[in-house]
Amino acid sequence: MISTDELELLLTDLLDWYGYDFSHYSRASLTRRVDRLWNLGKFPSFAELRYQIRSDANYAERFIEGITVNVTEMFRDPSFYLALRNEVLPTLTAKPFIRIWHAGCSTGEEVYSMAILLHETGLLHKSLLYATDLNPEVLDRARRGIFSMTPLRQYAESYRLAGGTRDFSDYYTAHYGYAKFSDDFAEKMIFSTHNLVSDSSFNEFDLILCRNVLIYFDKLLQEHVLTLFDRSMGPLGYLALGSKETLKFSSLQPRYKQLNSEKIWRKIG
Amino acid sequence: MAQDWLTRPHPVVVIGGSSGSIEVLLKLLPGLRSPLRSALIIVVHRRNTADSTLSELLALRTCIPLKEVDEKEPVEAGVIYLAPADYHLLIETDFTFSLDDSEKINYTRPAIDVTFESAAGIYGSWLTGLLLSGANADGANGLLAIRQAGGRALVQKPETALVDFMPQQAIQQQAFDQLVDIDAMIAYINGL
Numbered sequence: 337m338i339s340t341d342e343l344e345l346l347l348t349d350l351l352d353w354y355g356y357d358f359s360h361y362s363r364a365s366l367t368r369r370v371d372r373l374w375n376l377g378k379f380p381s382f383a384e385l386r387y388q389i390r391s392d393a394n395y396a397e398r399f400i401e402g403i404t405v406n407v408t409e410m411f412r413d414p415s416f417y418l419a420l421r422n423e424v425l426p427t428l429t430a431k432p433f434i435r436i437w438h439a440g441c442s443t444g445e446e447v448y449s450m451a452i453l454l455h456e457t458g459l460l461h462k463s464l465l466y467a468t469d470l471n472p473e474v475l476d477r478a479r480r481g482i483f484s485m486t487p488l489r490q491y492a493e494s495y496r497l498a499g500g501t502r503d504f505s506d507y508y509t510a511h512y513g514y515a516k517f518s519d520d521f522a523e524k525m526i527f528s529t530h531n532l533v534s535d536s537s538f539n540e541f542d543l544i545l546c547r548n549v550l551i552y553f554d555k556l557l558q559e560h561v562l563t564l565f566d567r568s569m570g571p572l573g574y575l576a577l578g579s580k581e582t583l584k585f586s587s588l589q590p591r592y593k594q595l596n597s598e599k600i601w602r603k604i605g
Numbered sequence: 606m607a608q609d610w611l612t613r614p615h616p617v618v619v620i621g622g623s624s625g626s627i628e629v630l631l632k633l634l635p636g637l638r639s640p641l642r643s644a645l646i647i648v649v650h651r652r653n654t655a656d657s658t659l660s661e662l663l664a665l666r667t668c669i670p671l672k673e674v675d676e677k678e679p680v681e682a683g684v685i686y687l688a689p690a691d692y693h694l695l696i697e698t699d700f701t702f703s704l705d706d707s708e709k710i711n712y713t714r715p716a717i718d719v720t721f722e723s724a725a726g727i728y729g730s731w732l733t734g735l736l737l738s739g740a741n742a743d744g745a746n747g748l749l750a751i752r753q754a755g756g757r758a759l760v761q762k763p764e765t766a767l768v769d770f771m772p773q774q775a776i777q778q779q780a781f782d783q784l785v786d787i788d789a790m791i792a793y794i795n796g797l
């Protein structure tokens with residue numbers, strides 16, 4: 337297991353050599369991720385792991401991709417998507433154009449779920465979904481819109497719980513254990529790398545989703561990122577967080593109003 | 606002052622369980638004396654719905670404050686914490702909770718092993734792990750980590766467990782200091 341001092345050394349290396357700043361990430365989670373990569377790479381000692389990262393840029397890239405958590409699913413927390421469908425999207429119908437930002441979109445399941453909601457509420461044609469992540473590898477996969485068939489039965493059930501009434505399987509074609517989602521969805525998506533630690537605001541949005549990303553950040557970085565979202569938020573825009581994340585205790589709170597029980601806030605001031 | 610109170614060491618008990626463990630908790634909680642001098646952390650396998658019914662059910666059985674963990678929340682003596690559904694529960698060196706939605710371990714999230722191992726690294730000999738009834742192999746490795754870090758490992762007596770697979774796994778791996786029934790669990794926690 338990596339010691340706390342060794343972990344700090346690694347984080348310094350990643351910043352100095354590759355420009356990635358993980359210094360404000362949760363150490364408990366990072367420790368588990370690094371231990372996992374250490375085991376996978378079968379490094380006999382910390383020195384060897386460190387040397388590999390410093391000397392092999394390809395390995396370093398994979399290492400950086402591996403220390404963040406990329407787990408995701410479609411229609412995760414169905415009641416959240418139900419609230420988007422019934423309470424958020426109807427307030428956007430009058431807009432000529434709808435801009436949505438998925439920050440930390442991972443392999444894209446969240447973005448495709450949103451596209452399905454937009455399609456079913458008749459808003460997709462005038463929407464644009466900006467999907468960003470730190471990790472270029474997950475973005476490549478997201479761009480292709482191809483997902484494993486294995487969890488699809490569960491996604492179909494979540495879709496139904498999220499208010500979906502159509503036949504979920506109409507949205508994709510199955511190929512050798514993979515599901516390819518319709519290109520009509522991908523056409524409305526723009527995928528790009530964006531680091532929430534170091535990159536700045538790039539547009540103004542009606543809805544920003546950043547789910548299950550802030551749990552990995554310390555309070556300082558959380559505040560930094562929330563401020564970035566605030567600056568990227570159009571008037572009366574919405575901010576959606578993961579089921580265990582909150583705006584409470586942040587400087588945004590007084591100017592945002594939470595929707596009922598879901599982790600969705602609307603900018604009111 | 607608050608800082609002083611937070612950093613003062615206090616015992617921590619992490620309780621892990623799967624099927625058949627809620628029944629144990631419902632009997633154990635009413636026996637605990639208030640105020641609790643330790644922090645109690647409960648990690649049970651459950652369906653991945655974010656509903657709050659389990660914490661409500663458990664809170665009814667005790668007058669000790671019981672709550673589902675919020676991320677970044679400090680671990681305090683006198684409180685019973687419940688791991689939220691669908692996240693692994695970790696502990697930071699500054700004695701706060703972290704949530705992590707990485708891959709399932711032992712087919713489950715939260716996984717008992719994850720919290721046991723994380724807490725072992727933070728609390729060392731201040732930590733007790735208690736493994737209850739269950740049909741999964743989760744928890745045994747975590748108990749080993751707790752013992753290695755100088756903490757104590759308690760396992761529910763298999764003959765008192767609704768499903769004894771989980772306690773048996775721990776016993777097979779020699780991952781325990783003591784086998785306990787519910788009365789012994791209550792006496793142990795009240796004695797901390």
Ligand SMILES: C[S@@+](CC[C@H](N)C(=O)[O-])C[C@H]1O[C@@H](n2cnc3c(N)ncnc32)[C@H](O)[C@@H]1O
Pocket residue numbers: 404405406407408409412439440441442443446468469470471474530531532533546547548549578706
């Ligand atoms: C657990 S996934 C969440 C995916 C999806 N939003 C969901 O809730 O299912 C977290 C994602 O955040 C990304 N991430 C972590 N740090 C980041 C940063 N500094 N900037 C942008 N993305 C980041 C990771 O690469 C990962 O894909």
